[in-house]
Amino acid sequence: MTSHDFLAERFEGHRPHLRAVAYRMLGSLAEAEDAVQEAWLRLARSDSDDIDNLGGWLTTVVGRVCLDVLRARKARREESLEERLPDPVVGREERTDPEQQVLLADSVGLALLVVLESLSPAERLAFVLHDMFGLPFEQIGPIVDRTPATAKKLASRARQRVRGAAPSPDPDPVEQRKVVDAFLAAARGGDFEALVSVLDPDVVLRADGGALTNGLKVVRGVEAVAGRLSTFQRMATGTDTRPALVNGLAGLVNTVDGRPFSVMSFTVSGGRIAAIDILSDPDRLARLDLADH
Known part of the structure; x- marks a missing residue:
């Protein structure tokens, strides 16, 4: 060698x-x-x-x-990821390859990645490297051309902005899946009351259809999200829906005639769905590895 x-x-x-x-x-x-x-x-x-x-x-x-x-x-001044969803990392619940396991670790969901995009570049780096990967500020400081003490302040500011901005997902994947299954059953049955029962009062829906829908659409609140029941029903009954892990959280991959139609990620917090992230941009879906999902 x-x-x-x-x-x-x-x-x-x-x-x-x-x-x-x-x-x-x-x-x-x-x-x-x-x-x-x-x-x-x-x-x-x-x-x-x-x-x-x-x-x-x-x-x-x-x-x-x-x-x-x-x-x-x-x-x-490019289009920020606040105006489009981050790329989802999709894995099968029963098996993922080692690289996917690293990417899926710690359940860094799409909702949190959206929040991270609101940080300044230096804040994001300090927060990601220290809070997510445990790098010392002595190593982070030189990367952002700051002292370790200043890097620590950057991470602290980022932490304050992140805290509470994204819901904390429930840790049990089995319970997450039960809630998502209940959502899917309500959608398929067109059951408004059942849908409301699984949604958090402050639920946020983010849907990114790319150029087809002029980018990201955001809907907030249980009444507004449940008001999309007819859309959920069409999606649940008009596609082949399969369970998946999306950024470590319970999700769904929807296909039509074998082609990806959408990827859905659910943040289940306190036993209810606090965030739904849907990527249906055909161009971006085509670039994802969804062959086995």
Whole structure:
């Protein structure tokens, strides 16, 4: 084995972690892959013998690449992920591959990723790297060109904004699935009262149909969301609906004639559905790996 092959093998061992970091930073699977690939290119050009902690070095590089991407988004005033749903990570409940397991860990749901998009690039990096991955502020500070103390303040500000902004999902996946099954039964039966009974009073529905619907539509409150019963019924009865894990939470993949129609994620909190996120943008669905779902 050549030294290059050995380095590549070591890098591959870190790839799932790096992809998880980049995904939480960017909310885009494609951009996360690009950030990880950039880390590999920089590693291949570097003197790896001088790197004492390869995992820490790679995480730092990915963090800097993601920070540049976030800053570029802001500078170009691109459509933010508040105006479109983040890319969902979809897995089967009974099995997921190791890389999906890392991405799905800790139930980082779409609702939380939407909140993260409201943070500044530096706040998001400090929060993701420290609160989600446990990096010390001594390592985070140089990435954002701040002192460790300032990086700690960035994470604290982000934490305050995140706290309460996204519902905390119930931890039991079996109970989550029971609530989603009840939602599906109510939708199929057109049962308004049954639907209301499984929805949190402050439920939020986010639906992203892409260009077909001019981007993200947001509906808030149990009456407004339950008022979409006819839409839910058409979706539940007009598609082949299969259970799935979506960002670690109970979800559904809906297909028509074998083609993806939508991916639905449910945040179940306190035994009721607090958030529903629906991606039905055909262009983005086509880029997801939904072959086995």
